[in-house]
Amino acid sequence: MLNYKRYKRVPVVHYPERQWPDKEIQKAPIWCSVDLRDGNQALIEPMVVEEKIEFFNLLVKLGFKEIEVGFPAASQIEYDFLRTLVERNLIPDDVKVQVLIQCREHLIKRTFEAIQGCKNVIIHIYNSTSTLQRDVVFNMGREEIKQIAVDGTKMVKKYMEGFDGNIQLQYSPESFTGTELDFALDICEAVKEVWQPTVENPIIFNLPATVEMTTPNVYADQIEWMSRHFTERDKIVLSIHPHNDRGCGVAASELALLAGADRIEGTLFGNGERTGNVDILNIAYNMFSQGINPELDIENVNEIIDVYERCTKMDIDPRHPYAGKLVFTAFSGSHQDAINKGLHAMEQRNSEYWEVPYLPIDPADLGREYEPIVRINSQSGKGGVAFVMDHYYGFKLPKVMHKELADEIQLLSERQGEVSPSQIMDKFREMYINAKYPLHFKKMRAEDISETTEGYDTKVVLTYTFKDELKTIEGFGNGPIDAVKHALCNQGGFNTKLTMYEEHALTTGSDSQAASYIELMNSETGEKAFGVGISSNITRSSVRAIFSAMNRLFFRKK
Secondary structure: OOOHHHOOOOOOOOOOOOOHHHOOOOOOOEEEEOHHHHHHHOOOOOOOHHHHHHHHHHHHHHOOOEEEEEOOOOOHHHHHHHHHHHHOOOOOOOOEEEEEEEOOHHHHHHHHHHOOOOOEEEEEEEEEOOHHHHHHHHOOOHHHHHHHHHHHHHHHHHHHHHOOOEEEEEEEEEOHHHOOHHHHHHHHHHHHHHHOOOOOOOEEEEEEEOOOOOOHHHHHHHHHHHHHHOOOHHHEEEEEEEEOOOOOHHHHHHHHHHOOOOEEEEEHHHOOOOOOEOEHHHHHHHHHHOOOOOOOOOOOHHHHHHHHHHHHOOOOOOOOOOOOOOOOOEOOHHHHHHHHHHHHHHHHHOOOOOOEOOEOOOHHHHOOOOHHHEOEOOOOOHHHHHHHHHHHHOOOOOHHHHHHHHHHHHHHHHHHOOEOHHHHHHHHHHHHHOOOOOEEEEEEEEEEOOOOOOOOOEEEEEEEEEOOEEEEEEEEEOOHHHHHHHHHHHHHOOOEEEEEEEEEEOOOOOOOOEEEEEEEEEOOOOOEEEEEEEEOOHHHHHHHHHHHHHHHHHOOOO
């Protein structure tokens, strides 16, 4: 049995004044990508300079205005990467590069060497403030830990005197979620007092869930408490940096936005230490799905995936929100049927809004295609098969036909597993379109006539083969379809009733084709069969459907 008693429950914040539960997200936050630092340090094989440049260019293309490019004082490759960005003039004027530094003078000095030539820089200093780290790592008290942050701030001010560019300071009390709120506030206020921010150039206080320790509502309480207790709040950008140790990073971020956060640091697809950083794209697509502009150019998720997987050498999980190959895929029959009906309803209603069951957003808005939405296996139903026939091949099968075709496809899937769209089309063609024996239509001539004693208004001269023997016969009826049915029944001694007829265009334009669906019933036995015909001529496609139905009703193997 798991020894759960080894673990202490993290205390919650007593904060009955909380206001965030009654709020809604109204706009996108300031986004800061930390893929090139936090994300890169978590890779089994960290990116080389050229890979980091490709990734940086992607982030710029996506619209990130703040990008943490690394820890240039920590290693030569980090230093060289930033210098390459500067020397190749790859940093747009409206993009701030963020550099991480511990509060140590030699690291700050080296960092200022690295940023020479940058126009807009966020200097990100940090030190660990949590009760656990103060105890077991640093063996320091509160005042000693606060002094580290204050001294670091003073050193940044000292070295920025000779810097020809814009500097914004960011301070992170690392492991904020394990830090007493009053101490986190005290140390941030001490840093602010030294830095002296302005409304025009505010200080960034980044409050990281360095390790996710509690439920998201507790993080929201912590963020709102800080936001409401900061002095000079208009001179502060409140930033969050959630990790995903409990699998709640996205939820914690969204609740923190309700609680007053202005900015989010995260990575594409949530790459990062342990279970990862918060997934910025997930949050952005969530906003998009609620009609909020995410203020990132993320309409082509396939391109983002391509660069990400190539540079990080990591694969996107097939169930990853929005980006996974299977996230817009339905195998369940009831889901497939609902999606199919939802898409048809939207088309018929010409709806302004996207409203399709099981699809919170239109995959096409992300650069995804409809093809993967419905895939067929033994769990699928008639709605899924009908969806494939419609969206892959343009056949809008009458509802009464769905079950018969779906039953055949299910038998196939039980033998082999997933059935591809081409296999479904092959089975449809085999069952209906290619049902041309022993009756095989050749040609027909129809003419209007004066009413006969039977009350018919159409005469047809029908040429066809029966077991490869060529025959020409006449028939009468109310319209060509009725006349052809009577001709074949009189010739073969059959007694049938037409119980269903539908037709539609398969394509548009001068080379368009029509599909016709007919159901015939054997009047003596009550047995029914469907037939399908296609042709560029609607009458010809209907006649072919009659021949298909007659062959399936009277001559197929039982």
